[in-house]
Amino acid sequence: MAKSPKITKIESFHHEAYPKLVIVKIHTDDGLYGLGETSFSPESVHAFIHADASEYLLGKDASRLDWHWHRLAKIAGGMRSxxxxxxxxxxxxxxxxxxxxxxxxxxxxNVLGGLSRDRIKVYNTCAGYSYGVNTQGQAGPGSIDYRPDGPYEDLHAFMTDPVGLARSLHAEGFRAMKIWPFDQFVTKTNGQHISHEDLEKGTEPFRLIHEAMGDQMEVAVEMHQMWNLPSAIKIAQAVTPYKPMWFEDAVQMDNLDALAQFRSTTNIPTIASEGVATRWSFREMFVKQAVDICMFDIGWVGGISEAKRIATMAESFGIPIAPHDCVGPIVFMADVHLSLNATNTFIQETVRAFNATWYNDIVTALPKVENGYASVSDDPGLGLDFTEKFLSSDQLTVRTTEL
Ligand SMILES: [Mg+2]
Structure with missing residues (x-):
């Protein structure tokens, strides 16, 4: 006899300390609940959850994941939203x-199909404690949560002491890291041109780390979709002698032909993109041969369901996946579950500064990151819940819609 647990209540959580984050809690009539998470434009996200999505979901069988995805995507206005x-x-x-x-x-x-591996290799994204968390979005002098005395103010470190940073990561077992030293020059021209001087300055951390560590540390180049095509190509050519792990989001993701053109100019892998959502857009990216490695964010791409479908499709093109982490702790946990399950995972992103601080303030369990690898417990579901600290905070607002 099939179980048909009915959705009875949908809550969403907003915490002032993490203003971009939206956490969803869905309750069923068998007394269980599940947690999910996303970020950006939180007011619009809350509105969709408590209006259209709740109107559709309340009273429905929670087990029908694929059908609910399909219906909600239709309600959202299309499959490529x-x-x-x-x-x-x-x-x-x-x-x-x-x-x-x-x-x-x-x-x-296990419900995704079981383990393809017991642990997954991770790379550290060198964000500081508050990068992208508060509305300023930058962890440096002047930001809300800049902690110059903390050991993991890694964004500041890659600008000022890249070799010290690489050595510190290496000592913890990391063999791969990601930095974005070209971002600081974008505003000069809105990404329309990079001077030789800035090219040289932006390349320096890659050169220094490569000279000091050789093949002991792979370093990824993050470009954040900020540059036009000729500038992105110039940056790639400047960094190439130092054998970077990949070029990420080299151009704006709205024109996948431009991305394919970028890829055709380099032998270093091209990876994209947390800025792309749903299988329909990734299909186009793969058909255009615009990437070597597939990145998505589970909290933006369409959830675990869509990420799993895209991972499988990527495999059919000979393309591995490297899931994005930066949204919050629940997405990170979901990432590692999928990364352990998918047959074609290359590597998983993690941010040690977040794991050591605010991720832990929100939830009771995180993936275990040890010696450069991540693993999870065998607790049911995602295996985490809210901390008491989070639930009792006076900065927390909970919105509820129920049957
Ligand atoms: Mg990125």
């Missing part, structure tokens, strides 16, 4: 997977 509705749908999908795993009494990686 990249906006607030798709981010809301991503958070809802995560919560439904958490619920599904709990109901089965199995970790999410």
């Amino acid at each position: 990249r906006g607030a509705e798709m981010r809301a749908l991503s958070a809802i999908d995560l919560a439904l997977w958490d619920l599904y795993g709990k109901r089965m009494g199995e970790p999410v990686y």
Whole structure:
């Protein structure tokens, strides 16, 4: 006899300390609940969750993940949506997977099809403690949460002491890291031109780390979709002698032909993109041969359901996946479950500054990151819950819609 747990209540959480973050909690009539998460334009995301999405989901069977995805994407206005509705749908999908795993009494990686590996290699994204968290978005002098005395103010470190940073990561077991020293020059021209001087300055951290560490540390180049095509090509050519791990989001993701053109100019792998959502857009990216490695953010791309479909499609093109982490702790946990399950995972992103601080303030469990690898427990679902600290905070607002 099939179980048909009915969705009875949908809550969403907003915490002033993490103003971009939206966490969703979905309850069913068997007493279980699941957690999901997304970020950016939080007011629009909350609105979609409590209006259109709740109107559709309340009273429905929580087990019908694929059908709910399909219906909510239609309600959101189309299958290639990249906006607030798709981010809301991503958070809802995560919560439904958490619920599904709990109901089965199995970790999410098992209900996805089981482990392809016990642990996944990670690379450290060298964000500081508050990068992207507060509205300023930059962890440096002047930001809300700049902690010059903290050991993991890694964004500041890659600008000022890249070799010290690489050595510190190496000592913790990391063999790969990601930095974005060219971002500081973007505003001069809105990314329309990079001077020889800035090219030289931006390349320096890659040169210094390569000279000091050789093949002991792979360094990825993050370009954040900030540069036009000729500037992106110039940056890639400047860094290439230092054998970077990949070029990420080299150009704006709205023209995948331009990305394919970028890729045709380099032998270093091209990776994209957390800025692309749903299988329909990734299909186009793969058909255009625009990438060597597929990156997506589970909290933006359409949840675990869509990430799993895209991972499988990528495999059919001979392309590995490297899931994005930076949204929050629930997305990171979902990432590692999928990374352990997918047959074609290359590497998983992690941010040690976040794991050591605010990720831990929100939830009771995180993936274990040790010696450059991540793993998760076999607790049911995503295996985490809110901390008491988070739930009792007077900075927290909870919105509820119920049957
Ligand atoms: Mg990125």
